[in-house]
Amino acid sequence: MLHITVTAKKSVDPELDGLGRPFVGYEAGMTPDEMYEANHGEWAVGARAQNERFALFSFGRTVIQAVEIESLELTNEREPDDTRDHRYTIHGKILSNGHPVFDKYVGKPTPVSVARNPVRYFNDEELDGGSGALCRCGCEGWTTRGDFIPGHDQRAIHERIARIGTVAEFLDWMDVVRPASLKA
Ligand SMILES: [Zn+2]
Structure with a gap:
C-alpha cells in the first residue's frame, strides 16, 4: 500500500x-x-505506485482517508535540469465504512514509522492481494513466496559481482575476504 502523510492545512499559490x-x-x-x-x-510517488491498489493518508499519526487507486496522473513535470522528482496526482475512489481497507485503517494509528519523506510504502499481506514481501533484489516488486521474485536472486548476485568487477575479480576478492580455508 501507498501511505502518504499530509500536512496541516496551508495556503498554496493556485x-x-x-x-x-x-x-x-x-x-x-x-x-x-x-x-x-x-x-x-501532488506527490513524488516513484515507479512503485503503479503497482499499488490502495493509498492511505495520515495526519498527525492517524489515518484520515483511504483511496482505491484508479490512476496516477503526472501533474507536475519537472524541467530537465530540475533534479527533483516528477509529481503525480492520485485519482481514485474514496473508501468508506464497510470497505475492508477503510475498516482496518481509517481512524486508527498510522501503520508506518515516522519518516521525513511523506511518501511511504508498506505491505498488507491480506489486503494487497496475498503478496509476500518486498523482493530482496531491490526491484521494489512483491514476492509471492521466499525472498525473491523468480530469477531475481540471479540478478541480485550478478549485481554484487559487477560491483567488484569481472567474475574472476569477484573470486579473487571473495577469496581474500572469506578464504576457503582458515589455515594461515
Ligand atoms: Zn526483484
Whole structure:
C-alpha cells in the first residue's frame, strides 16, 4: 500500500499548484471530498505506485482517508535540469465504512514509522492481494513466496559481482575476504 502523510492545512499559490488549489493539507471537520481534493496530489510517488491498489493518508499519526487507486496522473513535470522528482496526482475512489481497507485503517494509528519523506510504502499481506514481501533484489516488486521474485536472486548476485568487477575479480576478492580455508 501507498501511505502518504499530509500536512496541516496551508495556503498554496493556485498558479503554481498543478491542480489549481488554494490550499492543501488537513484540518478537523473536512468532509471526505474536501480531504481528497486537498491531498490527492501532488506527490513524488516513484515507479512503485503503479503497482499499488490502495493509498492511505495520515495526519498527525492517524489515518484520515483511504483511496482505491484508479490512476496516477503526472501533474507536475519537472524541467530537465530540475533534479527533483516528477509529481503525480492520485485519482481514485474514496473508501468508506464497510470497505475492508477503510475498516482496518481509517481512524486508527498510522501503520508506518515516522519518516521525513511523506511518501511511504508498506505491505498488507491480506489486503494487497496475498503478496509476500518486498523482493530482496531491490526491484521494489512483491514476492509471492521466499525472498525473491523468480530469477531475481540471479540478478541480485550478478549485481554484487559487477560491483567488484569481472567474475574472476569477484573470486579473487571473495577469496581474500572469506578464504576457503582458515589455515594461515
Ligand atoms: Zn526483484
